Amino acid sequence: MHIAAxxxxxxxxxxxxxxxxxxxxxxxxxSVTERACAAxxxxxxxxxxxxNVLQLPAIRRSSFDIGSTAARRARxxxxxxxxxxxxxxxxxAEPIAVWVRTVDLVREHNRSPMSFANTLVDMPLNDTASELxxxxxxxxxxxxxxxxxxxxxxxxxxxxxxxxxxxxxxxINDERCMAYRAGGWMLELVHRLPVYCVGDKVxxxxxxxxxxxxxxxxxxxxxxxLPDGVRIRSNQGDFAVARFAGSKRLMMQREAQIxxxx
Numbered sequence: 001m002h003i004a005a006x007x008x009x010x011x012x013x014x015x016x017x018x019x020x021x022x023x024x025x026x027x028x029x030x031s032v033t034e035r036a037c038a039a040x041x042x043x044x045x046x047x048x049x050x051x052n053v054l055q056l057p058a059i060r061r062s063s064f065d066i067g068s069t070a071a072r073r074a075r076x077x078x079x080x081x082x083x084x085x086x087x088x089x090x091x092x093a094e095p096i097a098v099w100v101r102t103v104d105l106v107r108e109h110n111r112s113p114m115s116f117a118n119t120l121v122d123m124p125l126n127d128t129a130s131e132l133x134x135x136x137x138x139x140x141x142x143x144x145x146x147x148x149x150x151x152x153x154x155x156x157x158x159x160x161x162x163x164x165x166x167x168x169x170x171x172i173n174d175e176r177c178m179a180y181r182a183g184g185w186m187l188e189l190v191h192r193l194p195v196y197c198v199g200d201k202v203x204x205x206x207x208x209x210x211x212x213x214x215x216x217x218x219x220x221x222x223x224x225x226l227p228d229g230v231r232i233r234s235n236q237g238d239f240a241v242a243r244f245a246g247s248k249r250l251m252m253q254r255e256a257q258i259x260x261x262x
Contacts, residue, residue, distance in 0.1 A: 051201040051227075053120045054108055058082070060125050061097040071149070078102050080147050084123070084131055086154030098125065105147060109138070115204035118165045118197075120155060132156070134163060134202070155197070157229075162196030164233060167203060169193070169224075169241070173211035177244075182254075184215040184246030193221065193241065199229020206230075208242060215254040218243040 061081070064070070071081045079099040087093045109116045117135050124130045133152035141148055155163045168191065174180060193206055207225040219242040221232055245251070 051203055052112075053122055053201075055122045055124065056100060056104055056108065058098040058100050058123050058125055061099060065099075066097060074099055075102070075146075075148070080105055080150055082150040082152060084133055084152045084154060085136070086133075087156070088131075088154055089156045089159075096125070096131070098123075100150060102147060105150060109147075112204060114168050118167045118202055119204065120200070120202050121152065123152070132200075134165065157200035158198060160196075160198060162198035162229075162231070164194070165197050165202065166192035166194050167206050167230075169208050170205040171208045171210050173209055176212065177210035178212060178214040179217065179244035179246065180210070182215055182246060182250055184244050184250055186210070186213075186242050186244050188242050190221075190239075190241040193224060194233040195226070195230050196233050197230050199227075201227070201229065203227055203230070213244055215244050215246040215250055216258070 059079075061070075065074070074081060078101060080102045082098045082100050084096040084098060085093075108119075112119065119134065121133050121135065122130050123133055131152075132155050134155050136151045136153045138147055139149040140146070153163065169188065171186075177186075179186065195206075208219055209223070209225070210219075213219065218240040220238050221234070221241050222238045224232075224241065226232070246254070
């Protein structure tokens with residue numbers, strides 16, 4: 001899903017406050033977002049996977065900034081209302097209402113729309129230490145495609161069973177896939193793998209190795225490479241996440257090969 005881009009506001013960061021019964025934008029630190037983007041460039045890769053930790057500055061909302069009127073004015077000023085849920089490391093579970101710059105949110109979402117929901121976000125707040133969160137949901141206007149609201153979930157590394165996530169797949173060794181060479185194709189039976197993430201690094205995608213796979217073969221969940229701190233969230237044991245198919249003629253040829261080999 002692609003989110004419509006928005007024009008950045010003319011101010012350089014803002015803090016919304018109550019003044020004269022209305023919201024107003026006040027000038028804040030000019031280079032917060034630029035520094036955050038530069039810090040977000042550091043990344044580690046494994047099998048083509050990316051383990052990004054984004055930095056997305058946010059502004060804590062006051063009790064006066066809650067409601068549809070405040071949200072409408074904030075959106076006009078270039079801010080998106082959001083909420084941080086979940087249990088913190090100290091055991092507190094109080095939600096935090098925040099503003100996030102819309103241009104920052106749209107940029108990071110459109111940079112990796114498939115993996116945005118399983119990306120760790122280091123969220124500096126204006127009055128407290130940073131919150132480590134994952135995006136949980138985006139409320140997008142069906143007509144304008146602009147973000148109306150966003151929610152985040154706290155992630156505490158090391159706490160079990162871990163944060164629930166659903167991570168998409170990517171493939172490697174496509175050129176060594178026998179099914180592809182024979183004119184077949186792969187059917188994804190599961191588009192995202194439900195997992196628990198315990199560590200401080202979350203991959204943007206999980207790897208499916210297609211080497212040697214032929215028509216009629218399946219890729220089981222147990223074959224998916226899981227980085228440290230990531231485990232499958234399922235009660236049904238091992239299950240197929242993809243299978244390889246082809247035309248009726250190819251399927252019959254493959255069945256004949258298997259029969260002759262046995």
